[in-house]
Amino acid sequence: MQAISAAADQYVIDDVLCVECKGYFAEARCKWACPVNACVPERESYLVRAVSLANKGARPVIYKGGPKVAGRVLQPHQLEKVNP
């Protein structure tokens, strides 16, 4: 695997593999040198990585109504899993 490879009309830098300047400069040398600011590594966004609790398997928490709730600690019911 190469850190720097040739594409059609430009070079592509894999910022995970490239360690050419790591530890030597505060800013990546490719970013510093690039005239069109094109090789700033794409940061993997936390927006894309966010996964909700339900998506991780959290089940609905159900509170049944009725006069019996007065003065009592609320005890939720859990649905049986429909799609095991």
Add this chain to the structure above:
Amino acid sequence: MAKRVIIVGGGWAGSAAALCARKAGAEEVILLERTDSLLGTGLVGGIMRNNGRMTATEEMIAMGGGDLFEVCDRNSRHVNFSFPGHKHASLYDVAKIEPVVKRYLLEKGVEIWNFSRFTEVDVRDGSIVAVYLESGDRVEGDVFVDTTGSCGAQTLCTDNGNGCVMCVIRCPTFGPRVSLVGKVGIKEKAGKKPDGSFGAMSGSCKLSKETLAPHIREELERTGMVMVPMPEHMINRKKLGVKACAQYALSEYAENVILLDTGHAKLMSPFVPLHQLNQLPGLEEARYVDPYAGTVGNSMRFTDLSPRDDAMKVEGNIDNLFCGGEKAGLLVGHTEAIVTGVLGGHNAVRALAGKDPIILPDSISIGDAVSHVREEMETERGLKTKFTFSGSVYFERMKEKGLYTTDKDAIVKRVKKAGLEDVFNQRVM
């Protein structure tokens, strides 16, 4: 088989809709809520009965749909007090209100589902028959009310606002809002900022009381309000114009840091960077608690507004869908969400019972607001305006039309004259 009403979204509007659907005689009412708590943006609210909201609140109580207002009254920290531009306000305790409302709804027979984010819909022959939750569960119903609001997803705030400010909506944890109206393919409208750009910013912020100087905290808890003047170089009047809450877009809110006691210290001056806030006497150690990134302001709002009639029936190709709250248009606030929620929940049950809906006349301020905002949503100017009983253009309209009054007897008389006394307490099926 028992008829079932499904309310999607458990904010103030959904809670009011669920309660009134039960009161109207629906045997089964299920309130679906995405997160672990009811009330949504109501968890950062607190201000009730200010200006024209007093009239709307008393109208709704006279019409029999005022349960949640009375719950707020019973949980108020301060009543009948004034702050700049606002009279006879009361402040409910945002730290304590949610379990009280939850218990109240349960006692009235509403079934509450938390962690129940709606993601898909099953439509047959022009009617919704079921919704699917993110968990995969299918929930069937006979009539549906969309009270999903207009906050989130997180990208709404990152793309159109100042970024995700880590607010009470908590999109990344519970998953973003999904619009039921949008999912059935009905085209929604979006509110705009005064400059024409998308959505509106909510400026609501809370500070931790523990981080205020003792004398500020003492005054706040004793009187309900503290005003700390800002030095001239920190005043930025321009930011008042981008807020959703036009009733607080007054110069006092730019020239002072105004704190209200809603359990936390509610900061009424929007978008004050923490390092500026900390330069003010008594606020040197102040910290934001909601949103945590209060420095840059709060969530984006007023996107995905549903086309609807004055009965809160969603207009379009679906025959059993109603709406309430911010979904129903550009009405800002918890009072406004409750009154439209009541109307949507009640009329959903009337539709189930095969009865004509209740449409409130313009002799009642709630009826006038519902129809006026619907008309204004058709215009470019209207979409840039926010309407509330508590200030700005709609409160002016209330005063011009003689609708604003704090005289409870006059309000009861007004409601009786319209033949609407206790109407939301009547079982219709």
